[in-house]
Amino acid sequence: MALLRSTVRSRYAPNPPISINFYLEDSMNTNSVGSVFSLSLEQRNYYTEERLHPKEPCPQSNWGCSSHTGFLAPDEDLLECCKADRQTLNERKVTYETIAKRLVEICNIGAKVGPNQLIEGKFKVGSKGPYNNYQFCPFTTSSDEMASPFAPIPNACGRGRGDFTIANVVSGRSIEFSDLLTHMIFDHHFFEGRVSHRLDPINIIETLELIPDPNFIEYEIVS
Numbered sequence: 001m002a003l004l005r006s007t008v009r010s011r012y013a014p015n016p017p018i019s020i021n022f023y024l025e026d027s028m029n030t031n032s033v034g035s036v037f038s039l040s041l042e043q044r045n046y047y048t049e050e051r052l053h054p055k056e057p058c059p060q061s062n063w064g065c066s067s068h069t070g071f072l073a074p075d076e077d078l079l080e081c082c083k084a085d086r087q088t089l090n091e092r093k094v095t096y097e098t099i100a101k102r103l104v105e106i107c108n109i110g111a112k113v114g115p116n117q118l119i120e121g122k123f124k125v126g127s128k129g130p131y132n133n134y135q136f137c138p139f140t141t142s143s144d145e146m147a148s149p150f151a152p153i154p155n156a157c158g159r160g161r162g163d164f165t166i167a168n169v170v171s172g173r174s175i176e177f178s179d180l181l182t183h184m185i186f187d188h189h190f191f192e193g194r195v196s197h198r199l200d201p202i203n204i205i206e207t208l209e210l211i212p213d214p215n216f217i218e219y220e221i222v223s
């Protein structure tokens with residue numbers, strides 16, 4: 001039984017809202033490649049080809065980090081995808097860290113006040129999960145390709161088991177994302193590619209009404 005990302009999502013258990021604080025603790029783990037822009041060419045090929053594209057069930061091994069729906073579309077290049085998002089952040093003068101921390105902050109307030117309670121006069125948070133199984137971060141350097149997809153990966157740099165929605169009831173905009181995505185934004189500067197779980201940074205910035213940082217230092221666009 002291979003890991004099917006959609007299957008993981010369907011394993012919904014009607015539990016109380018969960019906190020996603022742990023992702024920040026996980027981000028302290030050094031077992032991570034860091035930003036995708038720090039990847040060597042070999043690493044980039046590895047993560048692009050083996051980890052991030054949709055994977056069919058493999059008869060001999062279940063990839064602990066694989067995803068049936070993928071983190072990138074089959075024809076999509078990791079760096080090209082990330083360059084476009086980086087350009088968006090440069091234009092909006094908002095950092096990856098600001099985005100990830102704000103997502104976590106609003107969700108954690110939502111977990112405390114309860115579902116569909118108004119936060120800061122405009123946001124409402126909904127959650128699904130925790131699911132029975134974790135989705136592990138595909139950028140974990142120690143993950144074992146032969147491991148069961150449902151077995152814990154030692155020292156995973158990030159993991160997710162819940163989905164969240166943040167609705168801005170004033171503007172009518174809303175976003176949906178997994179707790180794993182907040183880790184990938186924070187630690188790897190990755191919003192996912194042209195796949196169903198992608199969260200476009202423009203949608204986040206506009207839904208959360210993030211304003212330009214006056215001290216923003218433009219990200220280098222790697223060629």
Ligand SMILES: [Zn+2]
Pocket residue numbers: 032137138139140157158183184187188
């Ligand atoms: Zn990670």
